Amino acid sequence: MFSLAALGWSGFFDAQLTATDADFAPMRIATVHRSRMTAVAQHGTVRLQLPAQANTADFAVGDWVLVEPETQMLVRRLERKALLRRRTEGGRMPQLIAANVDTLFITTSCNDDLNPARLERYLALANEAGTTPVIVLTKADQVAETAPYLAQVAGLQRGLDVLALNAKAPEAAQILARWCGEGQTVALVGSSGVGKSSLLNTLAGKSAEDGQMTGSIRESDAKGRHTTTSRSLHPIIGGGWVIDTPGMRTLHVSDSLAGLDHLFAEITELAPLCRFRDCTHAHEPGCAVQAAIKDGTLDPARVDRWRKLVEENRSNTPVQTGPRGNRTTVHPGKRR
Numbered sequence: 001m002f003s004l005a006a007l008g009w010s011g012f013f014d015a016q017l018t019a020t021d022a023d024f025a026p027m028r029i030a031t032v033h034r035s036r037m038t039a040v041a042q043h044g045t046v047r048l049q050l051p052a053q054a055n056t057a058d059f060a061v062g063d064w065v066l067v068e069p070e071t072q073m074l075v076r077r078l079e080r081k082a083l084l085r086r087r088t089e090g091g092r093m094p095q096l097i098a099a100n101v102d103t104l105f106i107t108t109s110c111n112d113d114l115n116p117a118r119l120e121r122y123l124a125l126a127n128e129a130g131t132t133p134v135i136v137l138t139k140a141d142q143v144a145e146t147a148p149y150l151a152q153v154a155g156l157q158r159g160l161d162v163l164a165l166n167a168k169a170p171e172a173a174q175i176l177a178r179w180c181g182e183g184q185t186v187a188l189v190g191s192s193g194v195g196k197s198s199l200l201n202t203l204a205g206k207s208a209e210d211g212q213m214t215g216s217i218r219e220s221d222a223k224g225r226h227t228t229t230s231r232s233l234h235p236i237i238g239g240g241w242v243i244d245t246p247g248m249r250t251l252h253v254s255d256s257l258a259g260l261d262h263l264f265a266e267i268t269e270l271a272p273l274c275r276f277r278d279c280t281h282a283h284e285p286g287c288a289v290q291a292a293i294k295d296g297t298l299d300p301a302r303v304d305r306w307r308k309l310v311e312e313n314r315s316n317t318p319v320q321t322g323p324r325g326n327r328t329t330v331h332p333g334k335r336r
């Protein structure tokens with residue numbers, strides 16, 4: 001038995017209920033497949049009945065829905081507090097990754113997987129979603145010192161929490177406990193092999209074998225490696241919920257202007273100080289960004305990465321146009 005608060009219910013969702021909703025049970029989407037979905041209810045997990053017109057692609061793990069209790073028929077989805085989504089190459093609509101996630105554990109390991117430019121992509125994703133990012137460096141037990149790895153990620157975003165742990169050790173759950181209290185939802189993202197499944201098993205208190213059986217479906221990818229292919233909602237031992245996501249090979253940045261501004265705040269805050277309002281910060285006289293690079297307060301490599309992501313975001317984000325402010329989505333053209 002779970003209380004609604006333990007499931008992550010809050011005033012934000014309560015405020016969306018009307019008098020006629022009293023007959024329905026709030027439930028949280030636990031898995032989304034092509035033609036079926038399951039949800040966690042106060043009494044356990046149920047398979048939802050879907051109305052004929054429902055499209056499971058419109059739902060994300062972590063979503064709150066109202067359900068008709070006798071028939072388990074889905075009635076409607078509640079507005080989301082946060083939504084992680086991305087566009088895949090050639091994808092017309094953004095793919096939903098997870099909803100109502102409080103904290104995104106951006107996972108990488110203390111080895112060659114650690115790549116600040118890739119982490120910045122995940123940070124933009126988290127910022128744009130309205131989810132707090134935390135960088136989790138796994139495989140801390142495999143290196144003599146974690147300090148050099150922590151140093152590489154510490155400056156990636158103001159106020160960013162960064163920590164190193166062994167994903168397979170039970171202490172990992174204590175290190176992450178501040179983000180995992182009752183009703184809190186966290187999600188794991190990162191490249192294949194960094195230890196997301198290991199961390200999930202540690203947080204959910206499962207042995208590796210149980211974890212594989214009851215958790216994610218693992219199948220071989222093109223290279224014969226076993227990778228996580230589904231996502232689902234799992235209870236954390238000390239309270240809260242964890243959503244695992246499939247390993248992402250490449251994360252293209254799109255629809256994330258605000259997320260990028262927040263990520264690169266130390267750069268975007270300088271722009272108003274440039275002499276020209278439309279300064280490109282490349283060659284203009286009186287450019288505050290170039291001045292900061294020159295006096296050593298701004299890392300030129302960081303500025304290059306910022307420029308590249310802003311450009312990528314522009315070319316991948318549909319232009320919102322239309323008569324009298326109607327928002328018409330124009331799908332992005334071929335990537336250059």
Ligand SMILES: Nc1nc2c(ncn2[C@@H]2O[C@H](COP(=O)(O)OP(=O)(O)OP(=O)(O)O)[C@@H](O)[C@H]2O)c(=O)[nH]1
Binds near residue numbers: 138197
């Ligand atoms: N020593 C050590 N090994 C780890 C740690 N985290 C993961 N591993 C090992 O690294 C390998 C990959 O870990 P997984 O948890 O399967 O990685 P994943 O991110 O879930 O990978 P995908 O399912 O492909 O997305 C496994 O052999 C783990 O046992 C860690 O913190 N320390």
Ligand SMILES: [Zn+2]
Binds near residue numbers: 275289
């Ligand atoms: Zn400038």
